[in-house]
Amino acid sequence: MALRIDSHHHFWNTDNPDYDYYWMSDDLAVIKGQRRPQDLLPWIQAKGIDKTIMVQTIPSLRETEDFLKIAADTDFVAGVVGWVDLTNPEIGNTLKRLKSGPDGKYLVGIRHQVHDEEDARWLLRKNVRHGIKAVGAADLTYDLLLKSRELPAGLEIVQENPGMRFVMDHISKPNIQEGEIEPWAGQMKKMAEYPNVWVKVSGMITEADWYNWKPDDIKPYVDMLLDWYGPSRLMFGSDWPVCTLAGTYSQVYDTAAYCFSGLNSDDLAAVFGGNAVSAYKLDDFHLRT
Template sequence: MFIDTHLHLIDQSRLAYPWLSDAGDLNRDFTYFEYAQEARRLGIEAALHMEVDVATADIEVETEMVRSLAASQGDLIAGVIAACRPEEMGFPAYLEKCEADSFVKGFRRVLHVVPDDISEQTLFRDNLKRMAGSRLTFDICMLARQQPLAIALIDSAPGVRFVLDHCGVPDIVSGDFDAWKRGIEEIAKRPNVSAKVSGIIAYADPEAWTVDTIRPYAEHLVSSFGWERVVWGSDWPVCRRGGGLSTWVGATQAIFAGCSADEREKLYRGNARRIWNL
């Protein structure tokens, strides 16, 4: 059984997604029903909804949309990782509001869609430090080339619990494994960071990848962070670019088939339960 820590739902009738116009095959609605039908067949028992980089005005609307869906038909949905804007003055009030809301499990600000210096700004870092000691996590979504920025951000807020998305977004197609590998090892030295085995089939050649293509990335992430600091996520529907949800679950099971039942339990669902109190 799995807990999916990285589910995206898209409803363009209710929310604005500025990035979707250039997103090709992702530029359509992706519904809970479409996801849940396949997820249940695969043994996914719960999911956290990950914010989908909606327009700033729709950030709280997105959380309310998912909350309503979870209450009415989304029995797999256990909470949300909500969007946030630490670079804005209103962040402290928003943080306080979300801390009081048990449905919100954490925050994410996608950092590869904004200038690199956003995360280096004093206001951004001061606001992020306000999360120290909080039950909320902060997902880091950066490209592999931005690993030094990720390290600097983590070091600026040692009291915050970070989660590194998508194995640190390796550039699998380019084959630049060694640079990514060194960066992951450095990030993993920070004990306040966990990491997601998620999304990587979307970064491989969609026509040519095999389990052996992605295995080194997943295995190195786990060996660097250890079994207590890794979780699993689908990155649905983005994972469809590499074959889809069933393909990703199958690849995951193939990669970790030789591990112990206890190790797989931690990665697939146990750590997620503990980190987000599910």
């Protein structure tokens, strides 16, 4: 039986004064505190998830180092999408150090919260471009955390780096609550022309009405993505515990299962596992059981 992978979740401890969770405003108070492997385990067990990808939450090299240690100590974590300073001219050395560390094999990707930058074209700055190329040179995947505003710059980055693997987090966050189609759809359709781009079907219920969303609010977006990318480049992600602002882990999983219910068994295995293996270049080390 194929491994089932949750391609996107987080852990955090907002009580730790060494970390600045700058994005966790007062209206997100319900998710503050500690979120640890033992808190996620019963949820993934209930849905038959075998492995997960843990993703950075703040621009902190220390968090990345801590996440690599957590991955090494947690049987179900297959890999870490961490953070490094893309603008640092020594980024190549930083990546080399991380990868060569005792837990470095768990580093499978890099991400920056691009949608929080004031400059919509931040990705196109010369030093950022250099940093992204360094990520590719290190044979790591780059996660693009964008909204519609940043998608044109993201498209240029993908066009410049055909040899890299890119993953679009949270389907690039269309405003589902307001029924946004354009400009999101036009940009995501263009991105689909590049075979080195995958999309995480994740983070969608928190873009919908937190208190009144239903699976049929989500399905039209998934249908469009299936039309553009096909089932071989989409992957399930829970975005736990951020998702708990609008629903439970089970609700997120069940909504994804509903949206993909028309796929055959091979395609379902790809969406719920195999595509994450390809996008993050997971091997026997990452997938051991």
